[in-house]
Amino acid sequence: MPISEEERAWLRSMxxxxxxxxxxxxxxxxxxxxxxxxxAIATISMDPPLLMASVNARSETHQGIIxxxxxxxxxxxxxQRSIAxxxxxxxxxxxxRRFCDAPWHEAETGxxxxxxxxxxxxxxxxxxxPGGDHTLFIGEIVAAGFEEEGDxxxxxxxxxRRLQEHLE
Numbered sequence: 719m720p721i722s723e724e725e726r727a728w729l730r731s732m733x734x735x736x737x738x739x740x741x742x743x744x745x746x747x748x749x750x751x752x753x754x755x756x757x758a759i760a761t762i763s764m765d766p767p768l769l770m771a772s773v774n775a776r777s778e779t780h781q782g783i784i785x786x787x788x789x790x791x792x793x794x795x796x797x798q799r800s801i802a803x804x805x806x807x808x809x810x811x812x813x814x815r816r817f818c819d820a821p822w823h824e825a826e827t828g829x830x831x832x833x834x835x836x837x838x839x840x841x842x843x844x845x846x847x848p849g850g851d852h853t854l855f856i857g858e859i860v861a862a863g864f865e866e867e868g869d870x871x872x873x874x875x876x877x878x879r880r881l882q883e884h885l886e
Contacts, residue, residue, distance in 0.1 A: 745782030
């Protein structure tokens with residue numbers, strides 16, 4: 719049974735109480751690059767190394783993952799808030815051409831990895847499962863890396879946050 723707009727808003731507020739890191743999931747869409755801000759990312763297995771990304775089925779990134787059979791997840795630093803905000807906007811032809819003017823590089827699959835990220839995972843698609851208006855893409859991590867230094871960008875209660883250095 720479909721939920722009402724009021725119930726959807728209430729559910730979104732409740733789910734927003736779970737603090738998450740901020741990532742960009744990206745893939746090639748033919749000659750273009752597609753990317754979206756995402757926080758529904760999870761480690762599935764260490765052996766083999768598997769990662770799950772939940773992607774809106776109507777997004778260009780969704781189609782890019784299907785076409786390329788791969789995707790990359792870039793974990794954003796707190797200095798990359800503007801990049802997170804750009805990739806959170808609906809995709810336009812200009813956004814596909816410009817890729818939010820974000821510098822990037824490739825690792826193994828050819829999927830774009832954002833420069834300046836504090837970690838990245840380059841994945842070959844191994845499974846996909848429908849999940850309502852999203853698809854759960856499971857990828858085998860074929861390349862990864864991280865920076866020793868750098869603070870993550872955090873999302874909580876519909877706003878970007880920073881980590882507190884130490885619990886008191």
